[in-house]
Amino acid sequence: MTDVLQIARDHVLEQGLGLSEEHLVQILQLPDEQIPELLELAHAVRMKWCGPEVEVEGIVSLKTGGCPEDCHFCSQSGQFQSPVRAVWLNIPELVEAAKETAKTGASEFCIVAAVRGPDQRLMDQVREGIKAIQAEVDINIACSLGMLTQAQVDEFVEMGVHRYNHNLEAAKSYFPQVVSTHSYEERWDTCLMVREAGMELCCGGLVGMGETLEQRAELAVQLAELRPHEVPLNFLNPRPGTPFGDQELMSSQDALRTIAAFRLAMPHTILRYAGGRELTLGDLGTREGLLGGVNAVIVGNYLTTLGRDANEDIDLLVELGMPIKELQKTL
Amino acid sequence: MTYCGHCGEDASVGDHTRCDELLLMEPPRFCTSCRRRMVVQVVPNGWSARCVEHGVRTS
Numbered sequence: 001m002t003d004v005l006q007i008a009r010d011h012v013l014e015q016g017l018g019l020s021e022e023h024l025v026q027i028l029q030l031p032d033e034q035i036p037e038l039l040e041l042a043h044a045v046r047m048k049w050c051g052p053e054v055e056v057e058g059i060v061s062l063k064t065g066g067c068p069e070d071c072h073f074c075s076q077s078g079q080f081q082s083p084v085r086a087v088w089l090n091i092p093e094l095v096e097a098a099k100e101t102a103k104t105g106a107s108e109f110c111i112v113a114a115v116r117g118p119d120q121r122l123m124d125q126v127r128e129g130i131k132a133i134q135a136e137v138d139i140n141i142a143c144s145l146g147m148l149t150q151a152q153v154d155e156f157v158e159m160g161v162h163r164y165n166h167n168l169e170a171a172k173s174y175f176p177q178v179v180s181t182h183s184y185e186e187r188w189d190t191c192l193m194v195r196e197a198g199m200e201l202c203c204g205g206l207v208g209m210g211e212t213l214e215q216r217a218e219l220a221v222q223l224a225e226l227r228p229h230e231v232p233l234n235f236l237n238p239r240p241g242t243p244f245g246d247q248e249l250m251s252s253q254d255a256l257r258t259i260a261a262f263r264l265a266m267p268h269t270i271l272r273y274a275g276g277r278e279l280t281l282g283d284l285g286t287r288e289g290l291l292g293g294v295n296a297v298i299v300g301n302y303l304t305t306l307g308r309d310a311n312e313d314i315d316l317l318v319e320l321g322m323p324i325k326e327l328q329k330t331l
Numbered sequence: 332m333t334y335c336g337h338c339g340e341d342a343s344v345g346d347h348t349r350c351d352e353l354l355l356m357e358p359p360r361f362c363t364s365c366r367r368r369m370v371v372q373v374v375p376n377g378w379s380a381r382c383v384e385h386g387v388r389t390s
Contacts, residue, residue, distance in 0.1 A: 058375040061373060064371075083361065085371065086370075087370045087371070089372060089374075093372075093374065096374070100375050100376045101375050278356060279356060300376055301374065301375050301376070301377070304358075304371070305356060305373070306357055306378070310376070
């Protein structure tokens with residue numbers, strides 16, 4: 001077999017081209033002893049094509065639980081016997097969350113709702129919330145509110161939404177094992193509408209859901225095809241009561257190979273450490289990821305689970321000599 | 332405490348070591364007094380959990 005790391009050096013590091021699906025599978029199959037070399041290469045790719053800056057983001061759940069969809073990894077689906085109960089955040093609490101996020105130095109604040117897509121009540125709440133945040137907090141606002149119509153996309157542009165998150169979640173070939181209430185194509189269509197409307201597209205997925213290595217590589221290539229501005233990479237945190245609640249945690253070695261593979265598939269994109277990193281990789285994993293291709297983090301808590309103390313991540317960035325991306329640079 | 336805040340089972344029965352570990356990474360979902368499911372809101376720097384009978388707990 002040709003040395004896949006040498007191929008990656010030639011294609012990705014030197015030319016800035018994403019690695020093919022076939023080569024990504026080989027990356028994901030590398031033995032543990034080659035992981036340090038792989039991470040070093042992924043880090044070099046990130047430094048060359050993205051630079052040393054790290055984008056910091058905070059997220060908050062505006063509407064938690066009671067979702068009609070059946071994403072098998074999600075504790076917020078109303079279709080499973082999950083202990084998560086439905087709750088809405090009010091506007092003052094939303095503004096306070098944005099303020100706390102901005103204090104960490106973050107340039108992005110993402111408003112998330114567990115819905116198939118926004119109804120009029122949610123659109124009104126988001127509009128009011130964005131207006132209130134813009135009046136008091138200097139931060140870019142992102143949204144993650146499910147599948148959109150073209151009219152809703154246009155409304156978010158008009159509201160000043162900087163970036164919209166809508167994950168593919170899984171490779172096309174594995175998607176039917178993850179979600180049955182909507183299709184991969186519906187997700188894809190929302191992503192295209194967002195990108196074509198001029199908002200930055202944030203589109204990633206979850207790994208460790210029982211997919212094969214080939215399907216993991218497939219997801220990376222399908223994401224690359226969408227040319228997202230940002231790719232959040234989540235590691236399954238098996239939630240009680242969900243169909244994936246009994247899945248074993250992904251190994252830390254597999255997680256690190258995946259991070260590097262995603263960087264080699266998308267050398268120019270913002271690759272964000274998202275949910276599950278603390279559980280899958282532990283405290284040391286944050287450092288290894290940041291030195292293995294990751295150039296963005298979610299700081300603080302997630303939607304229904306807790307993250308590391310934001311100060312720990314910020315201190316680590318200082319120690320690694322990685323400056324936090326400033327607000328004006330993302331506008 | 333009567334009930335486990337993570338799994339909602341009787342805290343004095345069985346081993347809840349794993350539940351205690353997980354409660355470092357997620358808020359409690361069950362009221363430890365009555366095992367009702369609580370309404371939990373997570374925000375970037377904390378959480379609150381409300382039991383209809385026993386009030387609000389915060390991080």
